[in-house]
Amino acid sequence: MTNTWEILEVTSPTGVEPFFRGKLPKLWGVGDPTLLNHRLLGIISARQIDSHLALKTSQLLRQLVSLKDVAFVSGWHSPLEKEALRILLAQEATIVLCASKSLDRFVPSIGVESRVTDGKALLLTHCSTKAKRITRNASIRRNELIVELAKALLVLSAPGGSASLNLAKSALRRGKLVLTPAHPMNKQLLVNGALPATLDNLQTALR
Numbered sequence: 001m002t003n004t005w006e007i008l009e010v011t012s013p014t015g016v017e018p019f020f021r022g023k024l025p026k027l028w029g030v031g032d033p034t035l036l037n038h039r040l041l042g043i044i045s046a047r048q049i050d051s052h053l054a055l056k057t058s059q060l061l062r063q064l065v066s067l068k069d070v071a072f073v074s075g076w077h078s079p080l081e082k083e084a085l086r087i088l089l090a091q092e093a094t095i096v097l098c099a100s101k102s103l104d105r106f107v108p109s110i111g112v113e114s115r116v117t118d119g120k121a122l123l124l125t126h127c128s129t130k131a132k133r134i135t136r137n138a139s140i141r142r143n144e145l146i147v148e149l150a151k152a153l154l155v156l157s158a159p160g161g162s163a164s165l166n167l168a169k170s171a172l173r174r175g176k177l178v179l180t181p182a183h184p185m186n187k188q189l190l191v192n193g194a195l196p197a198t199l200d201n202l203q204t205a206l207r
Contacts, residue, residue, distance in 0.1 A: 005030045005116075006030070007028050007029070007030055007103045007104060007129070008028065008029055008030070008033070009026060009027070009028055010027040010028060010029040010033045010036070010124065011027075011033065012025035012026075012027055013036045013037075013149065015148070016145075016148045016149060018148065019126075019141075019144060019145055019148040026126070026128070027124060027125070027126055027145075028102075028103055028124070028125050028126075028127070028128065028129075029103070029122055029123060029124045029125070030103055030116060030122070030123040031116040031119070031121055031122035031123055032119045032120075032122055033122060035071050035094060035096055035120075035121075035122045036096065036122070036124075036149065038069055038070060038071035038094060039067075039069055039070050039071070039151050039206045040070075040071050040072075040073045040096065040149050040150045040151055041064070041070055041071070041072050041073070041150060041151065041152055041153075041154055041202070041206060042073050042074065042146045042147055042149065042150025042152070042153040042154065043072055043073070043074040043081060043084055043146075043153075043154050043156065044074065044075075044078075044081070044143060044146060044147075044153065044154075044155055044156070044164050044167065044168070045078045045079075045080040045081050045084075045155065045156035045157040045158075045164060046078065046157040046158055046159055046162035046163065046164040046165070047078045047079060047157075048157060048159045048162065048185065049079060049080050049156075049157050049185070050185070052183065053080075053156070053157060053181060053183045053185055054080060054083065056181045056183060057080060057083070057084065057156050057181060058083070058087060060181065060197060060199070061084055061087045061088060061091075062087060062091065063199045064093075064199070064202060065088065065091040065092075065093045067202070067203065067206065070094070070206055071093075071094040071095065071096055072084075072088055072093055072094070072095055072096070073095075073096035073097075073098060073146055073149050073150055074096075074097070074098065074146060075097070075098050075099070075100065075139075075142050075143065075146065076095075076097055077100075077139075078157075080156045080157055081156070084156065085112075086111075089111040089112070089115065092115075092120070093120075094115075094120050094121070095112065095115055095120065095121040095122070096121070096122045096124055096149070097112060097121065097122070097123050097124065098124050098125065098142050098145055098146050098149075099123060099124070099125040099127070099142065100125070100127065100138040100139045100141070100142040101125065101127050101138065102125065102127045102128060102129045103123055103125050103127075104129050106123065106125070108123060124145075125142075126138075126141055126142070126145055140163075143163075143167055144167070147167065147170075147171045147176060150176070151177070151205070151206055152176070152177040152178070152179060152202065152205035152206055153168065153171050153176055153177065153178045153179070154179050154180070154197055154202070155168045155178060155179070155180040155186070155189060155194065156180070156181065157185055157186065158180060158185070158186050158188070158189040159185045159186075159188075160188050165188060165189055168180070168189055168192075168194065169189070169192050172192060172193050172194065177195070177205040178193070178194040178195070179194060179195045179196065179197040179201055179202060179205060180194045180195075180196070180197050181196070181197045182196045182197075
């Protein structure tokens with residue numbers, strides 16, 4: 001993390017309380033915390049993808065940047081999440097990046113750093129400066145935070161047995177709106193109640 005940037009404690013948005021499981025709600029951030037007041041579309045994806053799904057995702061994301069007062073929240077970690085971030089940055093979308101480690105050890109890309117400087121991106125974490133290394137639990141908790149923050153969840157890839165599928169099914173059980181591209185890799189998630197990720201469905205979900 002750039003030393004000239006101050007890491008501040010961020011007030012937890014209303015509705016995120018379940019994430020903290022009864023503990024004191026603490027988040028840390030770099031950037032404009034008011035971005036959390038936008039309508040947040042969470043984005044997660046398993047690592048497994050194919051070229052057809054990647055193309056569908058690219059086409060969908062280029063449509064989504066037209067939505068007003070919407071910010072996109074993710075860990076931007078898996079290959080398809082990274083590609084989604086590249087597209088959204090190129091379209092000058094508003095971004096929230098949830099990290100699974102302390103921000104004093106996090107080095108953003110030049111594109112993300114520029115958006116933070118411009119007030120159009122927020123780096124956010126549940127990990128205090130005492131967290132010295134990334135653990136699997138920290139990564140799981142990071143994804144759970146994305147779900148809690150999001151008004152709706154866009155799951156780009158959720159093949160059977162994946163952590164993304166399990167997370168999305170858990171979100172559905174708790175009443176979260178979950179959408180996913182119509183693709184064989186996402187068949188099980190659609191059967192479990194996710195909506196096809198069309199522009200119309202996403203607009204409705206984010207109202």
